[in-house]
Amino acid sequence: MEHRQFIWTLSLAVSLFSGGGAAGAAEPTTFNKDVLPILQRNCQACHRPGQIAPMSLLSYENARPWAKAIKQKVITRQMPPWNADPTVGKFSNDSSLQQMEIDLIAAWVDQGAIEGDAKDRPALVAWPDGGWQVQPDHIVKGPETKVPASAKNNVIEWFRVAMPSGLDKDTWVSSIEVKPSEPAVTHHICVHLMPHNEDVKYGERYWNEVIRDDRGVELPRKKGETAQQNLDARPALRDASEGEACYLPGLQSLMDYRPKGAAKLIPAGTDIVFSLHYTPNGKEVVDRPVVGFTIAKQEPARRYVSLTVRGPQDAENFAIPAGEANWKAPHGEAVLDQDVEIVWLSPHMHLRGKSMLFQVIYPDGRKQDLLNVPRYDFNWQLGYELAAPVKVPKGSKIITTAYFDNSVNNKFNPDPKQTVYYGGMVWEEMSSGFVGMLVDKHVKAGQVFVRAAQAGAHASE
Numbered sequence: 001m002e003h004r005q006f007i008w009t010l011s012l013a014v015s016l017f018s019g020g021g022a023a024g025a026a027e028p029t030t031f032n033k034d035v036l037p038i039l040q041r042n043c044q045a046c047h048r049p050g051q052i053a054p055m056s057l058l059s060y061e062n063a064r065p066w067a068k069a070i071k072q073k074v075i076t077r078q079m080p081p082w083n084a085d086p087t088v089g090k091f092s093n094d095s096s097l098q099q100m101e102i103d104l105i106a107a108w109v110d111q112g113a114i115e116g117d118a119k120d121r122p123a124l125v126a127w128p129d130g131g132w133q134v135q136p137d138h139i140v141k142g143p144e145t146k147v148p149a150s151a152k153n154n155v156i157e158w159f160r161v162a163m164p165s166g167l168d169k170d171t172w173v174s175s176i177e178v179k180p181s182e183p184a185v186t187h188h189i190c191v192h193l194m195p196h197n198e199d200v201k202y203g204e205r206y207w208n209e210v211i212r213d214d215r216g217v218e219l220p221r222k223k224g225e226t227a228q229q230n231l232d233a234r235p236a237l238r239d240a241s242e243g244e245a246c247y248l249p250g251l252q253s254l255m256d257y258r259p260k261g262a263a264k265l266i267p268a269g270t271d272i273v274f275s276l277h278y279t280p281n282g283k284e285v286v287d288r289p290v291v292g293f294t295i296a297k298q299e300p301a302r303r304y305v306s307l308t309v310r311g312p313q314d315a316e317n318f319a320i321p322a323g324e325a326n327w328k329a330p331h332g333e334a335v336l337d338q339d340v341e342i343v344w345l346s347p348h349m350h351l352r353g354k355s356m357l358f359q360v361i362y363p364d365g366r367k368q369d370l371l372n373v374p375r376y377d378f379n380w381q382l383g384y385e386l387a388a389p390v391k392v393p394k395g396s397k398i399i400t401t402a403y404f405d406n407s408v409n410n411k412f413n414p415d416p417k418q419t420v421y422y423g424g425m426v427w428e429e430m431s432s433g434f435v436g437m438l439v440d441k442h443v444k445a446g447q448v449f450v451r452a453a454q455a456g457a458h459a460s461e
């Protein structure tokens with residue numbers, strides 16, 4: 001290259017580079033260019049009409065009044081909610097923000113939260129109608145329930161109601177989503193599958209009278225007795241599966257098997273059992289929950305099976321002493337009787353729940369942490385989708401280790417002076433590890449695990 005031309009080329013390159021750089025630095029951070037793509041990816045699943053968050057973040061008009069609050073919530077990492085220990089496992093639904101994204105949002109707010117150029121705006125996300133996360137192919141209506149404005153000690157016992165599935169042939173469903181119409185009074189809605197039996201009456205409430213003291217606390221049970229609210233005992237509902245999908249505070253109920261190429265078989269004549277727990281909040285409302293299914297186009301290679309890992313629930317083994325800040329529950333355990341791939345995990349405890357660790361112990365004794373939730377929060381009962389399924393051979397154990405804080409330092413603790421027993425109300429405690437797994441499509445849920453001594457586990461199709 002000739003010397004002068006080289007200098008010229010070099011200086012042009014330098015001026016282009018630095019000119020571009022200077023313009024970039026001066027260019028303001030805008031909603032359309034910088035912020036909206038982050039909101040679409042990390043926030044809108046909850047922040048849009050019909051979802052659990054209080055305001056929509058679909059548009060500039062929606063988001064602008066919240067700019068300061070948005071900055072505050074993202075720099076403190078309160079939003080998006082995500083409670084997993086980042087050093088354990090990788091999760092495909094991890095919506096937590098990169099530091100760079102937090103910096104962009106903060107810069108946008110600091111520079112006046114401007115909208116920017118319309119041509120920078122990404123295409124709007126096509127969210128499904130009606131508040132669904134996934135547009136269902138088949139919808140089953142749940143029972144209508146009038147929830148009173150108040151109740152004694154605010155207790156309405158859990159109840160279950162069976163409804164026909166409306167599926168008249170064997171159907172592989174590839175997602176399940178539960179939608180309450182009155183989230184403000186909904187403590188949980190879970191759906192269960194059950195082969196139809198002659199004893200069941202559609203629309204009828206099945207529930208247990210629970211003996212409670214004058215504060216509404218279930219009286220402690222004797223050793224060996226399970227929670228009075230363990231409703232499986234009712235004859236008509238004896239074959240109901242574990243919860244297949246649940247709406248819980250902070251948990252979006254969608255169980256989506258499609259990305260894993262899996263599905264769940266609903267045999268013809270299956271009924272849908274709704275488990276409903278309402279908490280009055282001062283105004284009478286009528287809840288009309290619905291459950292939506294997508295239907296697999298073809299038979300999948302793998303079947304999705306849900307497993308609940310629990311420890312003992314009787315009063316002798318499960319009693320959290322008053323004031324105790326770090327009580328370790330007897331561990332939950334399930335021994336696998338099949339090769340499985342673990343794909344989804346979710347801890348469930350109540351207001352004293354502090355942490356839960358999920359581990360697998362392989363037949364050779366090797367231990368692996370699957371998920372650690374070091375600061376469990378009842379208000380954010382998230383499900384964690386493993387980015388890569390963990391292959392676990394037959395003979396392995398899944399173990400859950402949970403701690404509870406019954407001290408005054410737990411700001412959610414309704415009464416640190418009480419010994420707390422296992423029970424279904426939020427002021428009682430639970431310790432359940434929900435596990436989603438894939439098995440060969442020929443394997444039935446009942447074949448997946450063997451019950452371990454001193455622990456409980458239950459699997460369902």
Ligand code: HEC
Nearest residue numbers: 042043045046047052053054066069070073079080081095
């Ligand atoms: C899993 C669902 C979910 C996701 C994802 C989520 N939010 Fe939220 N957000 C909520 C809910 C529910 C509330 C109300 C309860 C609360 O404030 O804790 C909330 C509250 C907020 C608030 C406070 C509103 C107020 O009343 O002061 C802000 C600000 C916010 N979210 C911003 C965001 C931003 C920004 C993102 C994404 C970066 C995001 N959220 C992601 C569910 C979510």
